[in-house]
Structure formats: C-alpha cells, structure tokens
C-alpha cells in the first residue's frame with residue numbers, strides 16, 4: 277500500500293531525513309519509534325503533504341500512485357489521514373460542520389452522494405460513543421480550548437468518521453491518561469482491517485500493549501536504524517535507544 | 527447619476543424642492559439652518575485628518591435626486607433576505623428613505639414600546655420632537671449630520687418607557703432600489719430607552735441589484751439608567767450604493783450597549799459610531815465586521831468617550847480585505863481626567879488577502895486619567911498556514927479551506943453576540959457575503 281524508497285528531505289536547508297526505506301502492506305500496523313528530533317513527525321508530515329519540507333531524493337508510492345505529487349486534499353480523498361502531534365486550533369470553525377464538510381468532500385471525490393446534516397449527526401454520534409467524547413464538543417470551535425487529551429480524542433474521532441485507508445498517527449498516545457489511552461487504542465483497533473494500514477508514531481510501549489503492531493521501526497538521525505517485531509518495542513523500553521542509535525549515526 | 531457643474535451648490539435643487547412641501551415653522555427653520563451649515567462647511571476637505579483615507583470626491587461628483595414615491599410593486603419577497611424572522615418582530619420598512627407601511631410587520635403593538643414612523647410624528651406635530659433631536663453641536667460640525675437634518679423627513683422614533691423587558695425585536699429595514707436617476711435619502715432614527723428597559727434593535731440597509739443611491743443615515747440613541755440595548759446594524763447595499771452613517775449613543779448609569787455593525791455591501795461606505803459613557807457603571811461592547819472586496823471602500827470610525835469613573839468598553843472590529851478592496855479603521859478611545867478605573871479594550875484584526883487590497887488601521891488612545899486599564903491592538907495578517915493544512919489534510923480543497931477560514935475569522939466576532947435571535951440572524955447575514963460561514967449551528 278505504501279512504499280517509501282530512499283527518502284531524503286530537508287527542513288530549512290537542513291537534512292532531516294537521510295534515506296528512509298519503508299514498506300507498509302494493507303492490513304498491517306507499523307510502529308515508528310525513535311528519539312526526539314529524529315524525524316518521525318517530519319516523515320509523517322511529508323506523507324500527508326504538509327508545506328515546509330523539501331524532498332531532495334527518493335520516492336513514495338501509495339496504492340501505486342506517486343504520493344508526493346498529490347495535494348494534501350487529494351491525498352486525504354485517496355484515503356491518507358494524519359493525526360497530528362499538535363492538532364491545530366481553528367477559532368470560528370464549528371467542529372461538526374468541519375467534520376461534515378470533510379466527510380462530504382471525500383464522498384464527493386469518490387462519486388458518492390452528499391450526506392445531510394441529520395444523517396451525518398447520527399453517524400458522528402455513534403463514533404463519539406466509541407471514543408467517549410461528549411456531544412457538547414460538536415458545537416465548539418475545532419480544537420479551540422480543548423485539553424491535550426481532548427484534542428487527541430478529536431483526532432481519533434475524525435479518523436473514525438473519515439475511515440482512511442492509510443492512517444498515520446503522530447504521537448496520538450502522548451499526554452493521555454490511562455483511560456484516554458484505552459479509548460484511543462479502542463478507536464485504532466475499531467478501524468483495523470485487512471484493507472487498511474496504519475503507522476503509529478509513538479514513544480511508549482504502553483500503546484502497543486493495546487494495539488499490537490506487525491512491525492516496529494526505530495528512526496534515528498533520519499534513517500530507519502532497526503526494524504523488528506513487537507518484541508523490539510519491549511526491548512527499547514528496557515534498554516533505551518543508545519544501543520540502536522550508536523550504529524545509526526556512524 | 528450625472529456629473530454636476532462645479533458651481534451648483536450640492537443638493538440645492540433637492541433642498542429647494544423640499545422647501546415647497548408643507549412643514550411646520552420650526553421644522554422649516556430647522557432644515558433651513560441645517561442646510562445653511564452644510565453649504566457653509568461643504569464636504570470634508572481632503573486634508574482633514576478624519577477623512578485622510580476616505581476621499582469624498584466620487585460622492586461629491588454624483589447628483590442625487592430626492593427620494594420620491596417608492597415603487598408600489600415592491601413586495602416582501604424582494605427583501606426577504608434582509609428580514610429578521612421572529613414571531614413578534616416589530617418591523618418598519620423604508621424604500622429609498624420613504625416609509626412603506628404595507629411592507630411592515632402587522633404584529634400587535636408591544637406594551638410600553640412606542641414605534642412611530644418619523645413622517646407620522648412630523649405630520650402630527652409632536653411637540654417634543656424638536657427636543658428629541660440631539661443638539662448638532664455634539665456632532666463636531668459634521669456636514670453629513672447637517673445634511674441629514676436639512677432633509678429631515680422620514681425615519682423612526684423608538685421609545686420605551688421605564689421598566690419593560692421587550693422580547694419582540696425591532697427591525698428597521700432601509701431598502702435601496704434601482705432608479706433611472708439615483709436618489710439620496712437621509713433617514714433619522716431616534717431611540718430612547720427608559721430606566722430598566724431591555725430592547726433589541728436591528729437596522730438593515732439593503733440594496734436591490736442595480737441600485738446606485740446615497741443613504742445618509744443618522745441614528746441617535748439615549749440609554750437611561752440600567753437599560754440595555756442590543757443593536758445590530760447590517761449594511762448589505764448594492765454594488766453601486768453609497769452609504770454614510772452616523773450613530774450617536776449616550777449612556778447613563780449602569781446602562782449597557784452592545785453594538786454589532788456589519789458592513790457587507792455597498793460601493794463606498796463611511797460609518798461613524800460614537801458612544802458617550804456619561805455615568806458610572808455604563809458599559810459598551812462595540813463589535814464590527816467589514817468586508818472590503820471587489821472595489822469596495824469601507825471606512826469605520828469609532829469613538830468612545832469615557833467621561834466618568836467606573837465605565838467600561840470592549841471593542842472588536844475585524845475586517846476582510848480582498849480583490850481591490852480598501853478598508854479603513856480608526857478607533858478612538860478617550861478617557862477623561864475624571865474617568866479613573868476605566869476599563870477599555872480595543873482590538874482590530876484584518877485579513878489582507880490580496881496584494882491589491884488596502885487597509886489603513888489606526889487605534890487612537892487618549893488617556894487623561896490615572897489608574898485605568900486600557901489595552902489596544904491592531905493586526906494585519908493572512909490566513910493561518912497551519913490551519914489551512916489541517917483543513918486540507920481532511921479533504922477540503924484549497925479554495926474551500928480558504929473560504930472556511932475567512933468566514934471563521936469573521937464568525938469569531940459573531941459568536942460574541944450573547945442575545946438570541948440576534949446571533950443567529952447575524953450569522954445568516956454574514957453567510958450571505960461569506961458563504962462558507964456555517965449559518966446553522968451544528969449543520
């Protein structure tokens with residue numbers, strides 16, 4: 277589904293990604309771990325089409341298409357979803373209005389008919405139960421004044437509503453209390469299916485207790501320094517990154 | 527509209543015509559002296575500080591005939607988009623400045639509230655009318671106020687005796703319609719609230735396609751102790767319309783004035799809104815939204831005078847400038863020496879979306895008192911890139927994302943309206959100009 281080959285990218289003329297190779301197949305969940313500043317968000321943002329990054333080498337193919345050539349909205353319509361590490365606050369944009377607009381934009385792209393407010397509300401309320409968000413959040417401005425954990429839950433809600441093919445979750449588990457973590461995991465597992473793939477950027481083993489990944493990668497200094505199965509995450513939790521990164525930066 | 531010969535004093539013909547209509551002596555005299563003042567002062571000189579960015583040359587060049595009999599075929603459907611829907615709304619409709627009873631609401635009168643069309647009041651020679659007209663000296667020798675007084679003929683008197691909570695909103699609709707000859711109208715609105723009165727007032731200035739008239743409105747508002755007025759003025763005139771408005775407000779103790787002024791239409795617009803906080807505890811919320819798109823010129827001058835101790839003002843104006851639009855904001859806050867413990871906040875935010883657009887913003891604080899809390903800030907910016915990406919990453923195309931954020935920028939002001947159904951109506955009106963504004967909550 278997703279194939280990243282030798283991806284190099286700069287931010288403000290500084291090379292951050294230094295040759296990433298990663299293959300994610302439909303049905304798989306990959307966890308990406310690694311020290312702060314190693315380029316995890318950079319990778320996720322580039323995949324979602326965020327401005328400010330210059331790809332200098334390499335390619336990314338998504339469902340056989342050149343992902344990097346697509347606009348962010350085209351990627352979203354093609355099923356790519358990024359849960360941001362820092363969800364953006366948008367004063368004046370009503371949360372449910374935004375969600376409905378996004379939902380209908382994606383449906384329109386697929387040639388499906390638009391869903392009206394009433395029907396949409398029914399749909400969204402079901403998903404809200406799953407992530408345990410009060411309906412009062414629907415009529416608030418997008419993320420405005422939301423607590424850290426509420427923002428993360430809102431990202432998961434968006435994901436559940438938009439049902440992406442490829443979900444990239446950038447530290448959606450950071451800053452969550454135990455209950456919220458379970459809720460987020462529940463959301464992720466609810467979406468898990470043979471047609472979908474997910475990439476979870478995380479610092480902690482604890483999310484992976486609830487969401488069992490097929491592969492775990494360590495990103496260090498702009499490269500994938502090590503890959504393994506779920507036991508790698510446990511090992512990292514024990515031993516830290518030094519033993520992995522020592523080899524990577526050489 | 528025709529160019530006028532340099533020598534003819536502006537509006538002389540119209541004024542001469544008005545002289546032939548029947549009027550009580552005091553009114554004829556009032557008009558004569560006002561017209562003399564207007565002629566003497568003339569239009570504001572280009573050098574005048576307050577008019578630096580709003581050139582009246584185009585306005586001066588145009589010749590407007592006085593409002594004549596309104597088109598009889600105009601139905602409510604034509605102005606439906608301007609109408610506040612409320613089961614008890616008290617509505618008067620004016621077409622090109624002339625009151626048209628047939629278009630008004632037919633709801634039963636509200637106890638304690640008296641709404642009188644000004645032409646009726648003048649015809650009935652209401653004895654106190656003369657006193658109700660605010661002394662013009664307060665108005666800084668403003669030529670447009672003089673012009674409005676010179677042509678005093680129609681408008682509305684809204685009076686609420688003490689101690690009534692009026693739930694029925696009052697709406698005044700001023701419609702500008704297309705004519706072979708452009709016309710000028712000078713509506714005067716006088717609002718007097720007694721003690722402990724609560725009222726909602728909407729002024730809608732609406733233009734039908736093809737209209738190219740001049741509306742020179744003047745609204746005076748007097749709020750007695752502990753009264754509250756929620757005021758929403760929306761200007762959605764046609765592309766060729768000129769609009770000058772003057773709103774003067776005086777507030778007594780603990781009175782509250784919540785003003786929301788939206789400029790979403792017209793070709794050349796100049797508003798002056800002045801509030802005098804005359805007694806302790808008086809407070810004003812002064813909000814505005816202006817949209818300067820196409821070749822539209824919108825100028826908002828506001829002034830708040832904190833005259834005594836313990837008064838408060840909170841002002842937020844937001845403007846969207848695109849295409850070749852030109853917006854001007856000048857917000858003056860004057861804190862008199864006696865006005866200790868004044869609490870004044872003023873914010874002006876502008877979204878400048880095109881290179882050819884222009885915004886001139888100037889906050890002016892004059893503080894003569896110690897021990898006050900005053901803040902002001904003005905910003906000019908573009909759409910937030912992070913927010914744009916966020917919206918696009920969820921599937922919204924770039925244009926839709928831009929429109930949504932532009933609408934949201936204005937909607938933040940609308941969301942400050944506490945009173946329903948006013949907030950909803952304001953949202954609807956906003957959505958007429960900025961379609962991506964979510965007009966309905968949760969939809």
Ligand SMILES: Nc1ncnc2c1ncn2[C@@H]1O[C@H](COP(=O)(O)OP(=O)(O)OP(=O)(O)O)[C@@H](O)[C@H]1O
Pocket residue numbers: 287288292310311312313314315316317318319328361
């Ligand atoms: N706009 C920018 N300008 C300059 N440097 C940047 C910019 N964005 C990212 N960087 C740098 O790129 C590097 C990688 O950042 P990135 O956010 O991808 O790290 P991360 O692996 O997600 O870290 P964390 O675990 O802390 O979230 C960091 O050194 C960061 O400072």
Ligand SMILES: [Mg+2]
Pocket residue numbers: 316317318361446447
């Ligand atoms: Mg990161």
